[in-house]
Amino acid sequence: MARIPKELVDQIIQTADIVEVVGDFVQLKRKGQNMWAPCPFHHEKSPSFSVNPAKSLYKCFGCGKAGGVVQFIMDVEGTSYVEALKYLAKKYGIEIQEEEKTPQQQLQQNERDSQFILSDWAKSHYHRLLLNSEEGMSIGYGYLKERGLNLSTIQTFELGYSLDSWDDLMKAAEGAGFEKKYLEKTGLIVTKTDEQGRDTGRRYDRFRGRVMFPIHNISGRVVGFGARTLKRDDKMAKYLNSPESDIYHKSDVLYGLFQARQAIRTEEVCYLVEGYLDVLSLYQGGIKNVVASSGTSLTEGQIRLIKRYSDNVTVLYDGDAAGIKASLRGTDLLLEGGLNVRVVLFPDGDDPDSYIRKVGDQRFADYIEKNSQDFISFKTTLVAREASNDPVKKAEAIRDVLNSIARVPDAIKRQVFLQQTSTTFNIDEQVIITEYNKLVKNASAKAPVQQTPAGGQRPGQAPAPAPRPLSDEEEAEMLMYGGAEAADLLGQVQPGARAGEAQGADSADTEVVDLLQVCEREVLRLLVLYAGREVDTEVSVAAYLFSQFEEAPLRTPLYAEVWAMCRQELLAGRFPEARQLAQHERAEIRSLITDLATERYELSPNWRTKEIYVFNEVDLPKLACDNAILRLNKCHVQRELNACLDRLREPVEDAEMFEILGDIKRLKELDNELANLLGTVVPRSA
Template structure:
C-alpha cells in the first residue's frame, strides 16, 4: 500500500495540464485548455482541462475527473499505478508498505501481464549488458548499427539468448506464472504427448535482439525481435502476438519518446522500422515514430492526431511498391490531417541517412524535400503514366480518389486546381471524376437523410425539443454552488413566514451572514427536502461533511477521495459552463457581471425555485388524489392543504419576482 503522505504529495505536486499534455495536444482557451478527445474520434475539440480547478472533462465521451482519473481512464492504470506514474514523473519517493500474499494474488490479469512484460524487458537488457554472449552478439550488433550505449539503454534494447527456454525457465524460477508468459506471447506452450502434465515450453524470441514496444505512458506492451542468423525459414523480424495489453493496430513504436517533441514541433515523422526511429532520435530528431512494418491503421493515425495535425511520411529512396504504400496514406487524409512526403536518395533509408549525415544536413534535407502529399502523388503518377492514355486515366482516378478523402471542401478545390495544372487536364474533368468517386457516399447520405426524414414525419406532431427535468437541473445547480462557493461567507436575506395584523401569512426579510454550505444545509433541512437524484444526494452529503470538516476546502482534494463515478459527475458539473464561456469581453469594452458577485442571490433563488417546484408537485399529487377518490369521501382536508400550498407558493414567487397566472 502507498502511504497517505506520498499520495498527498503527488496531488499537491502534479499539474493536470502537464500530465495530460503528454498525451493530448492542448491549446489555450481563455483560462482553460482545449484539445481533441483521446477517448473518441472527433475533429472538433471538446476535451477541456481546467488548471485552476485541476479537473478535466471530455464532453464527447462524458468522462471526467482529476489527474489520477485521467491516467486510470486513458492508460487503464489501477489507482496505485497512477500514483506511482505521477510520483516517477515528478521525482517523488514512494513510501510503500509491504504487500501481503493475499494482496499480491488480488492483482488483476492485465496487471499481471504488464508485470511479466516489464520483467522480460529487464531480463533481456541484463542479458545484453551482463553476459558474455549478450555483449558479443547482441551489443555488438547494435554498435555495428551505429547506436551509442546511451541510446541503447534509453530505448531498453536487449537480447534473448539462443536457447530453447532460457528466458522462460528464469521467469518461472522468479515466480511468474506460465499462463501469463503464454498470454503475452513471450513463451510458446505446446502439449507433450509423452507427458501431458508437463507441456513443452519455448522462448518465442530465441536468438533475437529485442526492441521493447511502449505505450504512450511508457509501459511495456510487447516486443519486436530481429534474428541475427541467416536462417531463411525464420522471419527477419518477429513481433509479440496480439494480447489483452498489446494491440498492434493501436500502437506506434517510439511514441513514448516522441510525444513531447511531436507536440512541440507540431509535426510527426513517420518511418517504417525500429532502427529508423532510433537512428533519427540519436541524431537529434525526436518527433519520429514507426508503424513497425505493419499497414497504417486509423487508430495509429488518431494517436498522432491528438498531438499534431501535421505528419510527414519518410520513404526509402528505392522503396519497392511506393505507389501501393501511397494508397495507405489516404487514411491520414480522412482524419483531416496535413500530409507531406519525403523520399531519400536511391540506396538510402531514414536509418542510413541519419547515420551518415550531421543533424543540420538531415534537417535541411527534410525541409527541402518534404512535399505536399497530393502534389507529390500527382507528379509521381503523371511521370509513371507518361504518354499511355489508359494509365493517365487510371492516374486521374487515383489522385482524385485521394482528394475525395479530404474532409475540408476548400482544400479539395485548391488541390483540384493544382492537380489540373500538373496533369494538364481541365478542372471540369477532375471535378466530374470527384463527383463520380463520391457518388456512393452521396447515395448513402441521401439514404440516411430519407430515413431521418421518415422518422421526422412520424414524430413531427410531437413537441420539438426534449423536456427539461426541472428538479434535476435545480439539484445540479445546488451541487455546483456548494462546489464553487461552499466555504464563502455571504450575507443572505432570509425569509421568515409570519402572520400580520390581518391574520394573513407574509414573508418578512431578515439579514443573516452565514457560509453558503450552511445556508443550503439549513434551508433544505428546515423543509425536510432530500435531493431526489441518487448521485447528487451522495455527492451532497459528502460535500457538506467535507466543507464542515475542512476550513481550507479544495475541489481537487474533494474529487481525489470520490469514487470514479462521482468524480466524473462533479467534473461535469464544474466544467459545463466553461465549455461555452466566452473570453476577452473587456477588449470590446463589455464588462459582464461575474457570477461570483451575486452568490447569495444565486443560492437563494435556486433553493426558492426548488421549493416552488416541490410545492407544485405536491399540489398536483393532492389534486390527483381528490379526482381518484370516491364521491362519498370527504375531501375537505385535502382541499384545505391545497389552498395552504397555493398561498405559500404565491408568497415564494413574489419573493422571486414572478407573476403567477
Template sequence: MITQHTIDKVFETARVEEVIGDFVQLKKAGSNFKGLSPFVNEKSPSFMVSPVKQIWKDFSSGKGGNAISFIMEHEHYTYPEAIRYLAKKYNIEIDETEQSDEQKVQASERESMYLVSEYARNYFHDVLLNTQKGKAIGLSYFKERGFTDETIKKFELGYALDEWSAFTDAALKKGYQLDFLEKTGLTIVKENQSDPTQSKKFDRFKGRVLFPIHSMAGRVLGFGGRILTSDKKAAKYLNSPESELYHKSKVLYGIFNAKQSIAKKDNCYLVEGYTDVISFYQRGIHNVVASSGTALTSDQIRLINRLTPNITVLFDGDAAGLRASIRGIDLILEQGMNVKVVMFPDGEDPDSFAKKNSLEKLEAYLDANAQDFIRFKVSILMDEVKDDPVKKAGLIRDIVATISKIPNQIQREIYVQECAKIMDISERVLFSELAQLSKNEEREASKRPKDDRQESFTVVKTEAVAFKKTDQLNKLEKQLIEILLLYGNKEIDFEDYVEVEDEEGRTKLVKENYQNKIASEIYLHLQDDEIEFSNATFKKIYFDVIHQLNQDEKITSDGFINHEDPELGRVVTDILMDDEKYALSDWESKEIYVRTKEKSLSKLVMDAILNLRRILIELKIKELIEETPDDDRHSMLEMIVNYTKLKKLLYDRLNRVV
C-alpha cells in the same frame, strides 16, 4: 474493476501539486503555483495549480481538472490506468470488485503475460549490457548503428543469446510458467505426442537484437527482433506472434516515448522501422512512431488521432512498393485527418538521414519538403501515365477516389480544383466523377442493414438572431453557476425593487433592502419564474448545488471536481480557476489592481438573474411570433404587449434604455 473505496482513497491522498510537480516545474505564486504549460510550447507561464482547491488550469490549451485528469491528459492514460498510477505513487493497495471465476482467470492470465514480458525485457537488456557475448555482439551492433548508451537505455534495447533455450531456462528457474512463456510467443514449444515430458523448448528470438514494443501506457506488449547473421533462411526481422497482449495492427512502435511530444507539437511523424524511430529520437525529434513494416491500419491511425489530427509520413528515397504505401494512406484521410508526405533523397531513409544531419538541418529539411499528400500522390503517379490516355483516365479515377475519402466538403472542393490544374482536366469532369462515386457509395449503404447506416450529414437551419440569443443564454447560465460555486455560501445585502402605484395610478419602482444567502436568493428567483437551465451540464450542476443547499445548508465543489463525468469536472474547473489567470501576470507588482467580483456581489447576482429573464422573454416573444396560428393572432399580440411591458421593467432595473 477497481472499487469505489480505492478510488475515493486515491482522491483523498493524491495532492495535485505533488502529482503535477513530477512533470512540470512549479513556482510559488501567492497561494497557488504556476509553470510553463506541458501541452503547448510557450515562454511565459500560463499553467496554474491551486493546492487549496486541488485543481489545475492550463490557460493556453484550455485544459484543466484534478490530479486524475492531469495524468489522463499528460500521459494519455485511461481513467483506470490513471487511478492505478496514482495508487502506485502513494502506495495505496488496489481493491477490485468481486469477479466471476472466468473473469478472474482471464485477468490473472493477462497480468501473468505482462509480468513475463516485463521479465523478458529486463533479461534481454541485462544480457546486452552485462554479459560478454551481449556486449561483443548485441551492444557492438547498436554502437555501430550510432546509438548512445542513453538511447539504448531509453528504448530498453536487448539481446538474446544465440543458444537454443538460454532465456526459457532462466525464466523457468525464476518461477515463470512455461504456459505463459508460450502464450507470449517468447518460447516455442514442440510437443512430443508419445512422451509430453520430452517436449522441446526453444527461444523464439535466439541470436537477435531486441526492440521491446510498448503500449501507450508503457507496458511491454511484445518484441521485434533483428537477426545479426547472414542466414538467408531466417527472416531479417521477427515479431512476437499475435497474443492476448500483442496485436500487430493495433500498436505503433515508439508511441509510449513519443506521445507527449506528438500532443505538444500537434503532429506525428510516421516512419517504417524501429531504427528510424530511434535515430530521429536520438537526434532530438521525439514525435515519431513506426508502423513496424505493416500496412497502416485504422486502429493505428486512431491511436495517433487520440493525440493529434496531423500526420506526416516519411518515405525512403528509393522506397520499394511506394504505390502500395500511398494507397494505404487513404485510410488516414477517411478519418478526417491531415496528411503530409516527405520524400528523402535517393539512397536515404529516416535512419541514415538523421545520422548524417544536425537537428537544425533535419528540421529544416522536413519543413521545406513536407507536401500535401494528394498533391504528392498526383505528382508521383503522373510520371507513370505519361501520354497514355487509358492510364491517365485510371489515374484520375484513383485520385478522385482518394478525394472522396475526405469528410470535409470544403477540403474536397479545394483538392478537386488543385488536381484539375495539375492533371490539365476540367473541374467539371472531376466533380462529375466525385458525384458518381458518392452515388455508388449511397447505393451500397442502402443495401446494408438500417442499424449499420450512418447519416452522411445533417442540415441545421439556424437564424443568426436566435443563435445570438441562445449564446447569450448559455453565458448567463454559466455566470449563475459560477456565482453559486464561488460565492453561494456568502450572506450579503440585497436591494430589491417593488412596484408601487402613485396617486395618479402610475406604476413606479421603490427600493427595498434585505439580507440573504446568495445561493438562496438565486434559487428563489429561478423558482418563482419556473426557470430551467437549457445547458444540460449547467442544469446538473445547479440541481446538485441546490440539493447541497437544502441538505447541508452549505455548498462544496469537491464532488464536482472529482466527478465521474469529465465534462462536468472540466466546466467546474474552468469556473473555479477563471480568476486565477490574473495571478499569472502579477498585475499588483505593476501597480495595476484588478477589481474583484466580491466588491459588487449583490449587483452581480441581480444583473445575472435580470438578464436571464430578459433573454428568456425575448426568446418567448420570438416563439409566439413563429408558432401562433393566423386565426389566433389577436391573443398573441396581447401576450407580446404584456411581455414587452415586463421587458421594459427589467431594462429599468438594469438601468438600460429599450
C-alpha cells in the same frame, strides 16, 4: 466490469496536490494567486498555462487545455480516466481495491497481470544479457554500436539480446518461478508439433541469437518484442515479432510511442517511420516525436493513438518505389482519420535510419523541413509522373487521387485538393469535380451517408466511415460510467444533443437561445464557484439561488444536469465544490466546470490602493446573484414574448388573438420591470 469505488475516487482526488502533480512535468512559478508555466501541450514563448492551487484546476489560455488533476494526467499521459486515477493512487501511496469481480473477471485479470509481469521480466533478462554476457556484448551490443546507437538510447528503449540457445529464457523463467503456460501465452516459447499438428511435448525459445526491441504500450508496460537476427541466413526471417496475445494487439500499438508521446504534444507533429532502427536513430538525433508501425500496414487503432497526441503527422518514406506504393494505402487511412498528413521522400536507396547516419542530425532536420509536402500534392505528382502520356494510366491515376481526396473530412481542404489535381493533370476542374462526385455517389450507394443536422446529405460529401470499434480502455470507461461520454465513443450522440446545445429551439428565436445559454451559464458559474459563501447571515449562495426558482431554471441539458447534481449535494448537507466537480468521470462535465472556474486575469491590488472602485463578486455575492437571476428571468420573458409574436403570425380566431395580445402586454410590462430592476443592480465587471 469492476470499478473503483466512489469513496476511493474521492480520496485520490482529495489527496492529489495539483501543484505537485503538474510540477512533475513543468516548472511552475507563482504570479498572483496562481502558478504559471509554459504549456506542456504546445509551443509558446510566454507562459499561458495556469494552475489554480485553491480550486485544483489548470487551464492553458493558448491551446485551451483545461481540467483538474485527473484530467491533467489524462492529457499529459494520454490515458483513460481510470488509468489516470491509478497513476495518482500510485504516486500518493493509495492502495486501490476495486469492487468485487466475478470469478471469470478475476481470472481474466490475473491472466493479463501474469503476462505483463512475465513480459517485463523477459525485457530485463534480455537487457542484462546484452550488457553483461560475453555473447551479448560481442554480438548484440557490437551490432547496435555499429548502427550508431549509444548507451543512453539503448537504455531508454531497454534494448536487449537473446542468446543463441534453444532454452535459455525458458530455463531462466522457470528458475524465477514463472509458469510455462504464461511463456506460451506471451509467445516467448514455441510448442513443437509433429506433421499432424500434434503436440510433441517439446518447447523451445522463440527468440534466439537476436537483438531484442521491447514493445511498450502507452502506459510503458512491455506487451511484446521485435527481434532482429544477426545471422546471414536467407531461410531465416530477418525480423521476428511476438504473436498476438491477451496483452499484445499489433493493430493497437506503435513502437516508440511511449517514449515519444510528450514530444509529439509539444512539437505538435508526429513523425511516422517504418522500422525500429528508424525510431532509434531519429530519437538519438534529437527528433524525439517519432513512432513506427513496425513494418505492418497502418490500422485505425494506431491512427487513433496518434490523434490522441496531435492532429499532424508527417510520414517519412524510404526512397524505394515499391515501398512507397505499398505505404500509400495506409496513408489514405490517416486522411480518413482527420489527420493533417505531410510526407517526406528520401533519396533512392535511403531510409530515415541510413540517411541520418549519412548526413548527420542537423542536415537531416533541415532536409525534412525543406522537403515536407502535403500528402495529396505528393501523391498527385507521383502518380501523374508514372502515368506520363498514357491516357488509360492517366485516367486511373486521377481516380486513385480522387479516392484519397474523398477520405479528407474537411470540405475546404477537399476543394483545394481538387483544384490542385486539376492543375497537375492539366484537366478542366469541372471534369475533375464531376468525376469526384461520381466516386462519392458510388461509395454512398454502398455505405451509410453522413447526415446534416437537418437530416439531408451534404452536397459532395464523402460517405461517413463505419463506426470504429472501441479500444479496451474506452470500453472499460463505457461499462463503468456510461452516459453521454459512452454514447460519444459509440458515435451515437445525435447532432444538437451535445453539451451546451439548447434543445427545442427553432430558427425564430436562435438569438434568444444563445442569450439564454449565456445567462444560464452565469447562474451556474456563481453556484459552482461560491456555493458556500454567505449572501446574508446564515444564507449561502447555493441556498439563495435554489430558493429563487420554483423549478429547475436551466434548459441547456448539461447545465441542468450540473444544477441537479449541485442541488443533490446541498440536500445531502454538503456544498458543491468546483474542485470536486472538475474531477468528474464524465469528460463534458470536467470541461464545463473547468471553464466556469478558470479566469485568465486577476484584479491587481493596485486598483484598491488607488481607490478605483471595481465591482467584485467575491465581496458582494448577493449583488452578483441578483444580477444573474434578473438577466435569466428577463431572457425567459423575452423568449415567451417571441413565442407569442410567432403565434400572431399564424391564422387565429379573434378570441385567441385577444388572449395572445393580453399575454404580450403582460410580458412587455414584466420585461420593462426587470429592465428597471437590472438598472439598480451593480453590473458585473468586464
